[in-house]
Amino acid sequence: MSGTTPEPATVGDQYDPIRLQPSPWDFYARARREEAVFYAPATGAYMVTRYDDVRQVLGAVDTFSMAGVLRVMEVLSDDARAELQKAFPPFTPDEEPGDAARLKAREPIARAFSPERVRAMHTELSATVLALLDALDDQGPGDLMMTVGRPLPIYGKAIALGFRGDDLPALVEGAYALSVLSSAGSALDATTQLHLARMVVPYQTILTGYVAERMARRGTDLISQILTAIADSPDAPGPQAAARTAVETLIALIGAGQSTTTSSFGLGVYQLLTHRDDWKALAADPTLAPAAVEELLRFDSPIQALTRRTTCPVALGGVKLESGTDVMVVFPSANRDEAEFEDGGRLRIDRSPNRHLTFGYGPRSCVGMHLARALLTAAFGELARRHSGLRLAGNDAMTLWPGMHRLVRTLDVEW
Numbered sequence: 001m002s003g004t005t006p007e008p009a010t011v012g013d014q015y016d017p018i019r020l021q022p023s024p025w026d027f028y029a030r031a032r033r034e035e036a037v038f039y040a041p042a043t044g045a046y047m048v049t050r051y052d053d054v055r056q057v058l059g060a061v062d063t064f065s066m067a068g069v070l071r072v073m074e075v076l077s078d079d080a081r082a083e084l085q086k087a088f089p090p091f092t093p094d095e096e097p098g099d100a101a102r103l104k105a106r107e108p109i110a111r112a113f114s115p116e117r118v119r120a121m122h123t124e125l126s127a128t129v130l131a132l133l134d135a136l137d138d139q140g141p142g143d144l145m146m147t148v149g150r151p152l153p154i155y156g157k158a159i160a161l162g163f164r165g166d167d168l169p170a171l172v173e174g175a176y177a178l179s180v181l182s183s184a185g186s187a188l189d190a191t192t193q194l195h196l197a198r199m200v201v202p203y204q205t206i207l208t209g210y211v212a213e214r215m216a217r218r219g220t221d222l223i224s225q226i227l228t229a230i231a232d233s234p235d236a237p238g239p240q241a242a243a244r245t246a247v248e249t250l251i252a253l254i255g256a257g258q259s260t261t262t263s264s265f266g267l268g269v270y271q272l273l274t275h276r277d278d279w280k281a282l283a284a285d286p287t288l289a290p291a292a293v294e295e296l297l298r299f300d301s302p303i304q305a306l307t308r309r310t311t312c313p314v315a316l317g318g319v320k321l322e323s324g325t326d327v328m329v330v331f332p333s334a335n336r337d338e339a340e341f342e343d344g345g346r347l348r349i350d351r352s353p354n355r356h357l358t359f360g361y362g363p364r365s366c367v368g369m370h371l372a373r374a375l376l377t378a379a380f381g382e383l384a385r386r387h388s389g390l391r392l393a394g395n396d397a398m399t400l401w402p403g404m405h406r407l408v409r410t411l412d413v414e415w
């Protein structure tokens with residue numbers, strides 16, 4: 001990091017996000033009281049813990065920029081990076097698409113997952129969730145992440161993207177592996193990184209195949225719309241680079257919704273099963289599900305922090321930051337800030353209003369939030385309805401991937 005010289009900070013010196021992973025909330029409550037914006041040697045960034053300050057950062061995209069922030073793949077081992085590049089090598093300088101093409105490619109995505117379009121997909125989305133829960137019932141008690149959590153986001157997006165059923169298992173496996181590498185990669189050993197990277201290659205090959213098909217013959221699906229948008233951009237690249245830009249866009253789209261939705265499902269079920277009265281209430285009345293989803297997203301969010309870099313000197317929470325300073329907004333802290341959420345440390349599945357920040361805030365906030373909400377609402381409501389007696393299989397039923405984020409690896413349940 002360049003920029004502001006850190007002040008000595010007691011909260012910051014004690015901050016160890018990896019050790020806090022199982023239960024970060026008490027530490028952040030102390031930070032909000034004592035030093036709401038603190039420099040952390042462990043991350044090389046200023047951590048932003050209060051609700052209003054997090055909104056200030058995420059809302060001011062010109063002052064708090066994503067440009068120059070570390071790209072996740074840079075932290076992986078050489079072997080894992082080489083494996084990932086087998087099916088999707090980096091752009092060569094003359095292939096590199098302009099910003100306009102990349103931005104244009106995102107427009108149809110926002111349309112495809114707008115509230116109206118997600119509402120219009122309601123029947124298909126519900127059928128998708130029911131099919132996953134049927135598979136769970138066939139399989140019986142075991143790891144809920146394997147049967148429901150991991151497939152949920154890809155199955156949900158498959159409708160808009162026009163994926164064929166046969167491809168879904170490999171897409172689930174690859175998307176999941178890539179999302180773990182992206183969010184937890186630096187905390188994994190080199191063997192695990194390579195193992196996951198090998199699962200990603202078939203996934204990238206399948207996506208490249210879909211794009212090639214749609215290049216040859218456009219349909220009405222989202223992949224075709226992405227290709228059309230790229231072709232219509234002011235700096236439209238040639239056909240080969242356009243196809244690669246579309247694959248890149250798909251990887252980013254699927255990646256953004258993968259570990260987030262999967263882990264929100266796992267954390268949500270875990271919290272409900274450890275707040276038994278809420279689980280029983282949901283089982284008795286599945287119409288509680290939409291408000292419960294919001295509260296579970298607030299109470300236990302998978303993504304712990306996002307990084308931004310200041311583009312000019314700025315004051316934040318009483319701290320003066322120079323240009324070029326990294327800041328990280330801390331969702332699990334902002335989401336329990338008592339200044340915004342009364343009794344913020346308590347799960348209240350009927351909380352209203354509930355303006356949590358788990359989907360981000362401002363111009364860059366999550367474009368998939370309506371889809372995620374629809375999937376989680378259907379999944380929690382139907383799971384509780386079918387299995388009111390569901391319980392965690394033992395004290396260590398939930399395991400997380402190593403690292404700072406709360407990414408659920410396994411969730412063993414029985415009934």
Ligand code: HEM
Pocket residue numbers: 058109113153157252253254256257258260261264302303306357358359360361363364365366367368369371372
């Ligand atoms: C519970 C599940 C989800 C959570 C917690 C979540 C969270 C977020 C957050 C916090 C951001 C803002 C990132 C930033 O400001 O840098 C974001 C962006 C994004 N999300 Fe989600 N997301 C979820 C599900 C999804 C799904 C299902 C999709 C796909 C349909 C999706 C697609 C995206 C995309 C494309 C962006 C990038 C927006 C941009 O950079 O302009 N997300 N998400």
